[in-house]
Amino acid sequence: MAFENLSPVSDSVIAHAALLNEQSLASVIKVHSRQGGLPEMENLNITIIGVRESRGAVDSIESTLDFTAIRKALYALFPGNWHTKIGDLGDLEPGESSLDTFYALKEIITQLVKNNIIPLILGGSQDLTYALYRAFDGLDQMVNLVNVDGHFDLGNSSLPITNKSYVGRIIVDQPYNLFNYSNIGYQTYYNSQEEIDLMEKLYFDSFRLGSLTSELSAVEPVMRDADIVSLDLSSIQSEVLGYMHPHNVNGFNGREICAIARYAGLSDRVSVFGIFEYNLQKYNDTGASLIAQLLWYFIEGVNFRINERLQDRDVNFLHYSVPVDDELLSFYKSTVSERWWIEIPFMKGVNNKLKRNTLLPCTEDDYINACNQEIPERWYKAKRKNEV
Template sequence: MAFENLSPVSDSVIAQIDLLNEQCLGHAINVHSRENGMPELKGVNIAILGVRESRGSVNHIENSIDFSAIRRAFYSLYPGNWHTVISDLGDLQPGESSSDTYYALKEIVTELVKKNVVPVILGGSQDLTYAIYRAYDGLDQMVNLVNIDGHFDLGNSSLPITNKSFVGKIIVDQPYNLFNYSNIGYQTYYNSQEEIDLMEKLYFDSFRLGSLTSELTAVEPVMRDADVVSLDLTALQSETLGFMHPAHVNGFNGREICAIARYAGLSDRVSVFGIFEYILQAKNETGAALIAQLIWYFIEGVNYRMNERLENRETDFLHYSVPVDDELLSFYKSTFSERWWIEIPFIKGVNNKLKRNTLLPCTEEDYINACNQEIPERWYKAKRKNEI
């Protein structure tokens, strides 16, 4: 049973729920407790899961990871006008080795995704994203991974996996399920020129921190195309988290990262959302409060998903054909949400990587630029990845 290794939420956190207002989230969530056991997953939309594993961190310190402060802060929040059903499954304890933890996490995520339950995972070191990615091995689909991080995390894939090399492992390890990797918020001085060149060579997407803070809406189409979203807390300004990561002086602020989390939730496609690099501190109320609000905004987004059926493009979408050089670009605009997509063409005689959903999310600006004879960069990269 995939969930047999999960430990319940601590009694002290459970006891605090009784002190909360009846309208708070703590009274609305099905919680894995020692007294009541594991909650049923039937009808559940979102499952919160802690993973107490950090041995993959290059700065690993032997200390216990405890998500109680995050849970206290989250339970005390009030829900929006939501219809989502939320469960807290408790914590996955570290196995004898990191590989054991990876295996257990992979099995849990696979089971949840099959049940159409979106797991919100609290970590631990970000190399846990590798285990989440491997959960899709048996789901017969290509995976789009979005990493909100100042680092690309490509690392040296020939060495044992760490929180700074897990993306490199994802790229080189079989089976090859990765279609696209997008980095949101990278900071140039944290990444070698070799890594920057490799991102370009593989036609991956990357968005600098400075460009996004002036135009945060650029995140939306990237999230709309993501299956897994992994957030490294070092991508935030250190003061935003109460100096949990004091060396990271630049990054997203609280409002920006909450908006990004909401974009991730709004995506009809995102099936896993992970928050990693949580470090237990003596005084961690600030960091715990912000992470609780990140979870809240993600769930808010999930609640307002539009569930647009792209296969109905002939009836529910407006179609625009734009000739650019030797290409004929096909744009689709939803008559419901007014969001835009551009078609990635299949090429005869080529072993296309994509087996489903050939529409790439884009913006109205991409359409306007195409009308001005500018090919959208993300479309070009997606087309090249589909050909090689």
């Protein structure tokens, strides 16, 4: 049974929840308690799971993780006009080795995704993302991974997996399910030139912190194409998190990171969302409050999903053909959401990763730039990956 390794939410959290306003999330979330056991899965759309594993951290995180402060802060918030059913399944305890934890987490995520339940993972070291990715092995699909992080985390894939090398392991380990990796908010001085060159060579997407803070809406189409979103808390300014990661003087501020979490929730495709590198500090209510709000904004986004049927392109979509050099680019605009997509053509006779013409999320600016004879960079990279 995939969920047998989950321990219930602590009695102190449940006692705290009983004292909260009856309209708060405490009265909405179905909680895995010692007395009541696990909630009924078929009644849930979103589940929260803590993973008390941090052995993959290069810069050591406290070995014992406790998500009590986050839960107390989250339960005290008020829901919006939401229709989703939320469950808190408690915590996954560390296995005998980190690989044992990976396996248990993989089994849980696979089960939830198969049942169209979105897991929200709270974790220690970010190498747990590897387990989220491996959960898709049996789901017969290519995977797009988005990492909100100042680092690319490519590392040395020939060494044991860590929170600085898990992306490299995702790239080289079989089975090869990764179609695209996107980094949101990288900071150049945290990444070697070798890693930067490798990102370009593999046609992966990367967005510098400085460019996004002036145009945060560029995150939306990237999230719209993601299956897994992994958020490293060290991508946030240290003062905003109550100096949980004191050396990260630059990063996203509180409003920006909450907007990014909401973009992830709004994506019709995102099926796993993880928040990692939680470093327990005794009196860090600031960090716990911000993480609770990240969860809130993701759930808010899920409640406003449109679930547009891209297969029915003749309905509720406008089609624009734009000749650029030797290419004829096809853009589609939804008349419902006013979001844009660009078509990546399927190339017959090429052993590619796409089985049909695929729509890649884009922005209206991409369309305007194409009209000015500029090919969108993300379209070019996706097309090149398709040809490999």
